[in-house]
Amino acid sequence: xxxxHRSAPRLAKRIEKLTGSVARDILSRTRDKDIISxxxxxxxxxxxxxxxxxxxxxxxxxxxxxxxxxxxRSILAARSQSLGLxxxxxxxxxxxxxxxxxxxxxxxxxxxxxxxILEAPSYxxxxxxxxxxxxxxxxxxxxxxxxxxxALDQLLEETQAPVIYLNPTFQNPSGTSYSLERRxxxxxxxxxxxxxxxxxxxxxxxxxxAPPAPPIASFLKRCPWIYxxxxxxxxxxxxxxxxxxxxxxxxxxxxxxxxxxxLHSNRPAQFIASQMLADPQxxxxxxxxxxxxxxxxxxxxxxxxxxxxxxIAVWDIPSGxxxxxxxxxxxxxxSAALSDALAxxxxxxxxxPFFAESKQAGCCMRxxxxxxxxxxxxxxxxxxADVVRGLQQPITCADSAx
Amino acid sequence: xxxxHRSAPRLAKRIEKLTGSVARDILSRTRDKDIISxxxxxxxxxxxxxxxxxxxxxxxxxxxxxxxxxxxRSILAARSQSLGLxxxxxxxxxxxxxxxxxxxxxxxxxxxxxxxILEAPSYxxxxxxxxxxxxxxxxxxxxxxxxxxxALDQLLEETQAPVIYLNPTFQNPSGTSYSLERRxxxxxxxxxxxxxxxxxxxxxxxxxxAPPAPPIASFLKRCPWIYxxxxxxxxxxxxxxxxxxxxxxxxxxxxxxxxxxxLHSNRPAQFIASQMLADPQxxxxxxxxxxxxxxxxxxxxxxxxxxxxxxIAVWDIPSGxxxxxxxxxxxxxxSAALSDALAxxxxxxxxxPFFAESKQAGCCMRxxxxxxxxxxxxxxxxxxADVVRGLQQPITCADSAx
Numbered sequence: 147x148x149x150x151h152r153s154a155p156r157l158a159k160r161i162e163k164l165t166g167s168v169a170r171d172i173l174s175r176t177r178d179k180d181i182i183s184x185x186x187x188x189x190x191x192x193x194x195x196x197x198x199x200x201x202x203x204x205x206x207x208x209x210x211x212x213x214x215x216x217x218x219r220s221i222l223a224a225r226s227q228s229l230g231l232x233x234x235x236x237x238x239x240x241x242x243x244x245x246x247x248x249x250x251x252x253x254x255x256x257x258x259x260x261x262x263i264l265e266a267p268s269y270x271x272x273x274x275x276x277x278x279x280x281x282x283x284x285x286x287x288x289x290x291x292x293x294x295x296x297a298l299d300q301l302l303e304e305t306q307a308p309v310i311y312l313n314p315t316f317q318n319p320s321g322t323s324y325s326l327e328r329r330x331x332x333x334x335x336x337x338x339x340x341x342x343x344x345x346x347x348x349x350x351x352x353x354x355x356a357p358p359a360p361p362i363a364s365f366l367k368r369c370p371w372i373y374x375x376x377x378x379x380x381x382x383x384x385x386x387x388x389x390x391x392x393x394x395x396x397x398x399x400x401x402x403x404x405x406x407x408x409l410h411s412n413r414p415a416q417f418i419a420s421q422m423l424a425d426p427q428x429x430x431x432x433x434x435x436x437x438x439x440x441x442x443x444x445x446x447x448x449x450x451x452x453x454x455x456x457x458i459a460v461w462d463i464p465s466g467x468x469x470x471x472x473x474x475x476x477x478x479x480x481s482a483a484l485s486d487a488l489a490x491x492x493x494x495x496x497x498x499p500f501f502a503e504s505k506q507a508g509c510c511m512r513x514x515x516x517x518x519x520x521x522x523x524x525x526x527x528x529x530x531a532d533v534v535r536g537l538q539q540p541i542t543c544a545d546s547a548x
Numbered sequence: 549x550x551x552x553h554r555s556a557p558r559l560a561k562r563i564e565k566l567t568g569s570v571a572r573d574i575l576s577r578t579r580d581k582d583i584i585s586x587x588x589x590x591x592x593x594x595x596x597x598x599x600x601x602x603x604x605x606x607x608x609x610x611x612x613x614x615x616x617x618x619x620x621r622s623i624l625a626a627r628s629q630s631l632g633l634x635x636x637x638x639x640x641x642x643x644x645x646x647x648x649x650x651x652x653x654x655x656x657x658x659x660x661x662x663x664x665i666l667e668a669p670s671y672x673x674x675x676x677x678x679x680x681x682x683x684x685x686x687x688x689x690x691x692x693x694x695x696x697x698x699a700l701d702q703l704l705e706e707t708q709a710p711v712i713y714l715n716p717t718f719q720n721p722s723g724t725s726y727s728l729e730r731r732x733x734x735x736x737x738x739x740x741x742x743x744x745x746x747x748x749x750x751x752x753x754x755x756x757x758a759p760p761a762p763p764i765a766s767f768l769k770r771c772p773w774i775y776x777x778x779x780x781x782x783x784x785x786x787x788x789x790x791x792x793x794x795x796x797x798x799x800x801x802x803x804x805x806x807x808x809x810x811l812h813s814n815r816p817a818q819f820i821a822s823q824m825l826a827d828p829q830x831x832x833x834x835x836x837x838x839x840x841x842x843x844x845x846x847x848x849x850x851x852x853x854x855x856x857x858x859x860i861a862v863w864d865i866p867s868g869x870x871x872x873x874x875x876x877x878x879x880x881x882x883s884a885a886l887s888d889a890l891a892x893x894x895x896x897x898x899x900x901p902f903f904a905e906s907k908q909a910g911c912c913m914r915x916x917x918x919x920x921x922x923x924x925x926x927x928x929x930x931x932x933a934d935v936v937r938g939l940q941q942p943i944t945c946a947d948s949a950x
Binding site: 153154155156157158159160161164165166173174186188189191194195197198199201202204206207208209210211212242243245246249253254255256257260271274275278308340342370378382383384385386395396399401402403405406407408409410411412413414415418 | 555556557558559560561562563566567568575576588590591593596597599600601603604606608609610611612613614644645647648651655656657658659662673676677680710742744772780784785786787788797798801803804805807808809810811812813814815816817820
């Protein structure tokens with residue numbers, strides 16, 4: 147026997163703040179099971195069922211530069227420039243997914259106790275990272291156009307936060323897309339304060355109507371900024387590639403942090419992404435096809451929700467991205483709903499983990515529409531409505547009697 | 549003009565401790581240039597010039613589990629078990645290279661001011677990570693069998709360090725391989741203290757003689773441990789894959805840290821590695837061929853060094869790994885040597901960055917023998933000797949007169 151009594155290992159204080167991602171926990175509970183999952187933010191695999199990856203040349207087998215392949219950085223920088231960002235290949239870093247961009251930004255800026263401002267709700271894996279770095283999380287409610295610029299101004303004044311994290315385009319989870327005016331107002335507020343804007347923009351290309359307004363970072367005049375993107379949503383998530391573009395003074399420390407984190411990102415993946423993104427027209431067609439595919443799924447989901455949830459919840463129809471965000475009119479036990487739903491083969495994401503401050507959490511649910519097939523979507527929403535109605539009306543037993 | 553006067557962005561204190569890797573800086577200065585580089589630790593690309601990667605199935609395009617693919621975890625765990633580690637697939641995490649293992653371990657254990665014990669010299673990218681996490685670095689000199697167990701016992705007593713970082717097998721940079729007895733003695737010392745062993749073992753398979761003794765972690769009875777490996781040295785570094793196996797109580801927080809760092813590692817790469825490592829016999833043959841190839845290079849390098857450096861430096865012939873470690877008998881200006889050598893088309897690694905405490909740094913040089921072709925190796929060492937002799941004997945101009 148090897149194991150004798152061990153005292154608990156001495157770990158860093160930040161580990162007390164360490165939470166797993168609820169989404170990934172649910173994903174791992176549902177993996178390899180025949181479950182209808184509205185829980186994650188996974189692309190529809192049918193989009194790439196016939197896709198063969200380009201052959202990777204042996205030159206990509208060797209160690210490579212920490213900042214990423216020049217070809218890919220140039221493509222990503224050109225895209226940032228086309229959105230109005232003051233970007234170049236020299237200020238663009240290839241990351242191992244936009245999640246790594248969050249880790250690098252947190253390392254760059256956050257001390258234990260650093261105030262950080264974010265949206266309520268916000269992206270749950272970002273909340274997880276900021277908590278891990280022991281930041282003090284302050285959040286501002288979203289309305290249909292974004293956070294309120296005056297409230298932001300006041301909170302910046304009060305907290306002197308060194309950083310604000312926003313996901314202003316087809317936000318995960320709420321689907322909110324900030325109006326042009328609101329973006330400009332927020333940029334103006336940020337320019338009056340000494341605060342870094344961390345703008346996360348993975349869903350921009352998945353637009354079901356007019357193209358979204360330019361990034362907030364494109365309107366800044368003096369505020370430093372970090373702009374994160376991902377290829378996971380529109381290309382291939384398994385590649386784990388994203389990018390970070392930033393104002394020039396932040397690039398060098400971010401590059402060194404990238405070196406220390408994983409030396410550099412997978413090179414065959416960078417080669418594949420460069421090949422697949424190199425021709426703008428091919429790429430445009432591919433993304434247009436993807437958007438049309440997801441738009442149909444969004445419309446079907448809207449129809450399903452309308453017939454099953456319109457009496458008990460309210461929501462906006464998302465104009466981009468991958469999620470519906472339901473606000474329930476009456477409170478009920480969402481963890482019980484999750485257990486019941488999982489038992490009946492359906493997964494969803496409860497809203498609470500998306501709120502940095504629990505006082506702001508309403509009774510909400512995030513429902514993904516990109517992954518599930520049309521047939522399963524109808525069945526899944528019917529089961530989910532059934533589960534929720536059962537919990538909302540504990541006295542009538544009509545459902546279970548059927 | 550977008551840019552107006554900006555005040556310096558407010559960054560975390562750890563950024564003051566942020567250094568780039570000297571090796572990667574030299575690499576990036578020498579990239580795309582026709583330079584003879586003894587500086588990095590790059591595999592010989594001729595080993596894979598005819599290698600075609602296995603075709604990746606579309607199943608690997610989707611998001612995957614944070615802990616890594618089961619197939620790869622099982623292969624890696626089996627290898628750890630064969631080395632005597634108390635390991636299983638359940639306590640094995642796929643990482644984005646062993647560098648990420650260092651980042652995750654640092655996040656798990658280090659606070660600002662945490663004492664950490666390491667070897668002098670030690671792996672420079674590990675020193676970089678520990679400094680970034682604001683640890684207090686304490687180092688113990690290596691002799692030909694490793695660090696001294698009594699000195700370790702005393703330093704653990706004095707510092708109460710929560711963690712020790714060791715690279716006991718064909719160490720980078722020194723090439724030292726700890727004897728079996730020393731490993732057992734060190735394990736016994738660690739078991740008497742409440743300290744986590746972080747054991748980095750990327751070079752184990754590159755052995756030119758008898759197989760090295762089992763990992764120190766395999767001799768532990770109660771001390772918690774994290775064991776890092778890499779596929780970069782014997783398979784394909786561009787994949788950026790490594791693994792971490794640990795005592796069970798550390799796995800859950802490390803998995804959550806991995807989630808927060810990059811969700812999961814590149815899946816096509818995991819698929820490729822699983823395919824290539826699946827058959828032990830094929831793998832054994834591939835590694836044996838690689839070792840024979842590198843052994844010849846080591847022998848050639850030894851001959852070159854013997855004729856050019858034996859009067860001015862001492863070194864051990866490495867019994868594994870990728871490096872010679874030269875200790876010069878007289879001090880001279882190594883940065884001047886590096887500049888001169890680069891100007892003449894040769895790169896090497898000065899020794900100083902491998903020492904956590906500068907007081908311990910002698911006049912040393914790390915010379916890699918895996919990358920450079922045999923023809924270039926002779927030429928490169930001749931130039932390097934010429935440069936060093938020029939700096940060591942500034943009065944005699946014999947060399948430049950030839």
